[in-house]
Amino acid sequence: DVKVTQSSRYLVKRTGEKVFLECVQDMDHENMFWYRQDPGLGLRLIYFSYDVKMKEKGDIPEGYSVSREKKERFSLILESASTNQTSMYLCASSRPSSGSGHQETQYFGPGTRLLVL
């Protein structure tokens, strides 16, 4: 079974703090994703990575950065946390599509609920 783990289930930080959210997957997946989920807004993509040291902005990258130094690990960084970054953060991973073009399934971690005070 695919396993995606996230470093914390719950996190409380203060405004202005630097926050690191870690995600690790054990299935040798090339693609990794960071989403945030807010009531009424669904899941929104922050950043994704399709290879080590490669990253692409998603729909809402402002205020965030990412790091992918190793294939299994994808970190989300909040450089200076703000109250509007209070949210549920979800990491996901997938293989790239096969030669037939089939979209590979994304597998999600348990989520980190971040509260910024």
Add this chain to the structure above:
Amino acid sequence: DAKTTQPTSMDCAEGRAANLPCNHSTISGNEYVYWYRQIHSQGPQYIIHGLKNNETNEMASLIITEDRKSSTLILPHATLRDTAVYYCIVTPISSGSARQLTFGSGTQLTVLP
């Protein structure tokens, strides 16, 4: 990406089959139907996906109509642990690059004892 329409909520008696409908009338030929669910305060969990044929796995069955404009997820014997929000997602066959998933509002399934 094609949009999906799902009922906001449904109830199902424990032990009975839960049939969750999804309308995706604008689906195109290169788009898959995926189902995920999200139990309260957890990450989304993959259930099943299909292109045009019906599919079955250890969790559920997916029935896709011949015109592909709608589908039904079937949980054959619902348990209390199946209470969750169920999301039907239509996503194109990837061209090779990573693609985000677009989750709608989903259906809140409540399994009643």
